Amino acid sequence: MKPKDGLFSGRYSREFIEVICPTCKLTKIICVPKESIPKCERCHKDMIIKEILTEGKY
Numbered sequence: 001m002k003p004k005d006g007l008f009s010g011r012y013s014r015e016f017i018e019v020i021c022p023t024c025k026l027t028k029i030i031c032v033p034k035e036s037i038p039k040c041e042r043c044h045k046d047m048i049i050k051e052i053l054t055e056g057k058y
């Protein structure tokens, strides 16, 4: 995966990932690359990827 392709390359056309706020541990599930990594609703900090929910695993 080349850096210029961003965090998620086109190879993974649709993935659900679970993101978590490092401060308050609020989690959220988003669909990438349609949605970008959100900011925490409570503390407005950038959330980080907790887990990638791939097909078959979840």
Ligand SMILES: [Zn+2]
Pocket (backbone or CB within 6 Å): 021, 022, 023, 024, 025, 026, 040, 041, 042, 043, 044, 045
């Ligand atoms: Zn937070």
